Amino acid sequence: MPRADKEKLRSYLNHKMRVLCSDGRTFAGIFKCVDSHKNLVLSDTTEARDGFQRHVGMIMVPGEHIKRVLVENLEYV
Template identity: 25%
Template structure:
């Protein structure tokens, strides 16, 4: 991809919803606004997601174990603990901390992309 194609591609991404993974395991989901030469990315209307802390996982495991022993059910090998999230609005994600960038597409966008690919 030459420089002109890269610029056009980035311009086509403006306003799209991106999911950005950071080195500290946080995930940012927001509308792509712009980027710069240092690979910093600005997102608007952004939510930050964090994995549960080890203590939260432990507490959930203890609570689940307690409930299962009270109801005489067989212990489940799976434990589900939700990620925590918060709305942060406009955010700059430093380029050196980005590990992965994903485009979030709606089902309709996926169908359109697949239809264009088949042509």
């Protein structure tokens, strides 16, 4: 990963993030880290699927299942 991309990703640490997965689920939580396989860790996370929501806490989303990542706002949490 190019240095500029790493710095941009690092700037989103502790920001609210929404992750859309290939199986239709959406996770919304606070971005904590990413590894070299593009696995994301979110804390205080809510899972949404088929109109239902549930709190799931801290999760790791496998990079291979991520379709899109959105930073909800740029307010630091």
